[in-house]
Amino acid sequence: MASMPYETLYRKYRSQTFDDVIGQDHVVRTIRNAIRAGRIAHGYLFCGSRGTGKTTVARLIAKALNCGDGPTPDPCNVCDECRSITDGSAVDVVEMDAASNRSVDDIDALREGVKYPPMRLRYKVYIIDEAHQLSATAKDAFLKTLEEPPPHAVFILATTESSKIPITIRSRCLQFDFRRGTVDEIGGRLKTVAEAEHLDIEPDAIELVARIAMGSYRDSLSLLEQVIGYAEGRITTKDVYTVSGMVDEDALLEIGEVLATTDTASAFALADRLMREGRDVRELLKSASNHFRDVLELKVGADKRHSNDVRWRDQADAFGQDRLVHIIDIFAGAEKDLRWNEQHRLALEMAFLKAMARPKEVAAPAMATPVRAAASPAEHVRTPPPAEAKPKETKPVEKPEPSAVPPQPQPVAAAQEEAPSEPEPAPASDAVGASVTLGEVQREWQKVLRHVEKILRQPNVAALARAGQPVAVADNSLTLGFTQKWRFHRDKIDTNTQWIEQGLMDVLGTRLKIRTILVDEPEPEQQQPMQQSVEQVAHPLLNDVLTTFGGTVVDENDSDPWEEQS
Ligand SMILES: [Zn+2]
Incomplete structure (x- = not known):
């Protein structure tokens, strides 16, 4: 045994039969039926995120x-x-990685070689991984081959970004979408591997590995492998947290318990201990914002995972909804600000102290970043167009709330009290993927919905989304809160999130996934701040401008005359 070459778990447990492929039943069944019927396609396009089994099925x-x-x-x-195919020695099965620089040469070699019949096998099979990364020249060259494939050749393209595959190539391939594995599916596979390897591992640790892998079988097995190498004795969740760099639940609950008090000394002591344990502050801040999001979800009854856990329940009881939203925003903002802050310990301590303060006690916007704050608001406000220009469209400033807009849930009202009073420039278009704060999303929210309605032409989706409110931004996700009354809207939105995500991308230049939660009904007095018109909330300087220059607000339709952004 000792002399055997080391084989990674992923290679060792790679599916060797179609029955063994997990979670891609729709793909496997179609392919097997076609082969059984003798219908052999010459081009296949496999789309899906990494580690979902594309090359395995190929x-x-x-x-x-x-x-x-x-x-x-x-x-x-x-x-x-x-x-020969299992061990990779089959000369007629060619695997190429299009991400390599040689892809043009490889395609040239492919075009030359494909003319000749296979040497040993029945079919020559070309598996092109990361096919979207082929250069334009290579794609053109490949298309010529695909247009007139020799009868003995089969091409299988695998890609994580199908939209980057030209339609001319896509239309000549059978396309299959590989989905991410669920925690149960991946956990099940890990359990099989753990048994075959005679591992001593806690069931919770298996589930945790499956969750961290985010749907990728390959990632789950490589993480398991690292944990095996690290752990001594029985493998626990703590080992998984340590190896993955994730923050353990215990530490997060402890943070919550300290924040629930007003004991500043304990907060400093906890920050000190976490630093001494060698924790990564970025990971801590990120995990903390996710943790309090989970607590919020538990509090509003949308989370069943922790509902029987006393420590979690205590934590959900210790904070109000508005306070949780406030804390999520603080940790998410602090993580974002780490880019400009080399003093990680200080950043962690300040986040703790800010999160300990009750929202009402916070006078200044907690998350104002140095870069943004430096921009003068005056640069971004232009003189309003003369009201006479469009007399028909003139509306009073105190535009009443449209009746379709439901009462606002409590957290929003609280969060908007802290919204900075200066309008900020919309992020530049190159800021794709950059994070935004909840305040920024809330300020632009009506604009996003108008964009979804008018530009993306999804009035129904926009109407559904109006029933909810942005309540949290964390981990590249925007959480929309819906009250019980609007549960139906929430369910419908869950299947149409791509339009909202597109709207956020177009208006804010940021990529956010939409999540939804149920929130409590607002208390009557909490609705007071929302009596303001949408325009006033979106443009706090508007009244000043109107006072200075005179005039009234012109209905802005799709474009927003107050912003320099188109
Ligand atoms: Zn065979």
């Missing part, structure tokens, strides 16, 4: 076509042909 197709008994939907895995 190799299975190579075996199915070339098995000594084949073509067969059930390759035997024991004949010479199957074995």
